[in-house]
Amino acid sequence: MRALLAALLMAAAPALAADEDAAALNLADQAVATTPAGGDWRIFSEAAWSESALRAGGVRRIGRLSIDLRYDKAFAEHWRAVFADRLDARWQDGSSGHSDVNTLKEAYLSWQARPDLIADAGRINVRNGVAYGYNPTDYFRAGAVRSIVSIDPSSLRENRLGSVMLRGQALWAGGSLTALASPKLADEPSDAPFNADLGATNRRARWLLAASQKISEALNPQVLLYGGTGESAQLGLDLTALLNDATVAHVEWSGGRAPSLLSQALLLPEDTSFRSRLATGLTYTTPSKLSLTLEVQYNGAGLDEADWDALRSGPPQAYSAYRNFVADLQDPPTRRRIFIRAFWQDALLNHLDLTGMTTYDAVDASRQLWVEARYHWTRVDVALQWQRNSGQPGSDFGGLPERRVWQALARVFF
Numbered sequence: 001m002r003a004l005l006a007a008l009l010m011a012a013a014p015a016l017a018a019d020e021d022a023a024a025l026n027l028a029d030q031a032v033a034t035t036p037a038g039g040d041w042r043i044f045s046e047a048a049w050s051e052s053a054l055r056a057g058g059v060r061r062i063g064r065l066s067i068d069l070r071y072d073k074a075f076a077e078h079w080r081a082v083f084a085d086r087l088d089a090r091w092q093d094g095s096s097g098h099s100d101v102n103t104l105k106e107a108y109l110s111w112q113a114r115p116d117l118i119a120d121a122g123r124i125n126v127r128n129g130v131a132y133g134y135n136p137t138d139y140f141r142a143g144a145v146r147s148i149v150s151i152d153p154s155s156l157r158e159n160r161l162g163s164v165m166l167r168g169q170a171l172w173a174g175g176s177l178t179a180l181a182s183p184k185l186a187d188e189p190s191d192a193p194f195n196a197d198l199g200a201t202n203r204r205a206r207w208l209l210a211a212s213q214k215i216s217e218a219l220n221p222q223v224l225l226y227g228g229t230g231e232s233a234q235l236g237l238d239l240t241a242l243l244n245d246a247t248v249a250h251v252e253w254s255g256g257r258a259p260s261l262l263s264q265a266l267l268l269p270e271d272t273s274f275r276s277r278l279a280t281g282l283t284y285t286t287p288s289k290l291s292l293t294l295e296v297q298y299n300g301a302g303l304d305e306a307d308w309d310a311l312r313s314g315p316p317q318a319y320s321a322y323r324n325f326v327a328d329l330q331d332p333p334t335r336r337r338i339f340i341r342a343f344w345q346d347a348l349l350n351h352l353d354l355t356g357m358t359t360y361d362a363v364d365a366s367r368q369l370w371v372e373a374r375y376h377w378t379r380v381d382v383a384l385q386w387q388r389n390s391g392q393p394g395s396d397f398g399g400l401p402e403r404r405v406w407q408a409l410a411r412v413f414f
Helices: 002-016 153-158 261-266 305-312 316-329
Strands: 041-054 059-076 079-092 099-114 117-124 163-172 175-182 206-213 219-228 231-244 247-258 273-285 290-299 336-344 352-361 367-376 380-390 402-413
Touching (some): 261 316
Antiparallel strands (some): 041 402, 059 079, 219 231, 290 336, 352 367
């Protein structure tokens, strides 16, 4: 990752010498590629081929064809319908047949009674949080990912199941208040390809209150209160602050009484106490459209060095159960991580975007590196991605089955 950042910075050096006031920072679009407008419909198809070098030896090759669609239509005065769905079909080299996974991301109706009052009902993908690599206040992420097509955090937030809920929003100048209730609708998740999988997202009743108020052009906080059946209420804070024309700081924190991840995963005696989760960092953007993010992550429900070493050296069944449990929650298994991201829009030539991310586990010194080069035409994207997981056996990233992964893909918009 140091080599990647050095190369990006060297190429950007002439622009860095320019007037810093010309740097325009836009947090909302840093991870979003430009896509053509499609009216009420947005449809694209994606073909991909990946090759993985496995830690146990050998190579795994997988082909994938995906269809992703979104419909967003105001069909009557004050009424709007939203539907989003994704189908991923995979073929593995050397095996017969293929596997399909359908993800019903959203399907809801929205009623805008007044310009400042909105009510929604149906399956909604609620995405909270201002951090990049880890989102402690993204309370509805647990169990929501049915098909992983990229480890890019923005992809994981986009390509997941929404939860069935009722949601109300009140808006005013510079602020909003959101209240939602999500009922229990099923007992267990389903791995059936075309199941709505309500057991993954609506396994228990949950609720959320969120209030935001823009204090100034440089400071924008949001306070959240989340709870559900069988769990204590959690307080959350999302905060972004513009430090100067090119630098934005972010803080995302969640805290409340909760058991450890280990006790939940292995059904151990309850060890509930007050636990915090935190992701905080800085993003600096240069005039040449290069954005650099440094983020420190803390998961108070994860394992410290002693407990992580004990789990890794213990029964393999307990280790596997814990890894599977935290992966489903999208939580880090250990307490401390450092995340670095570099995104360069129009790098070297127009329409070429370069992205690099690395995550360092500060508990076991394992590392994950992911880089992507993506070129955009009007209705076609092509991309090449490379991923490396390194570390001691059983570590955070050294315990993943893949050592290295290559993926090439092409996306066509309709």
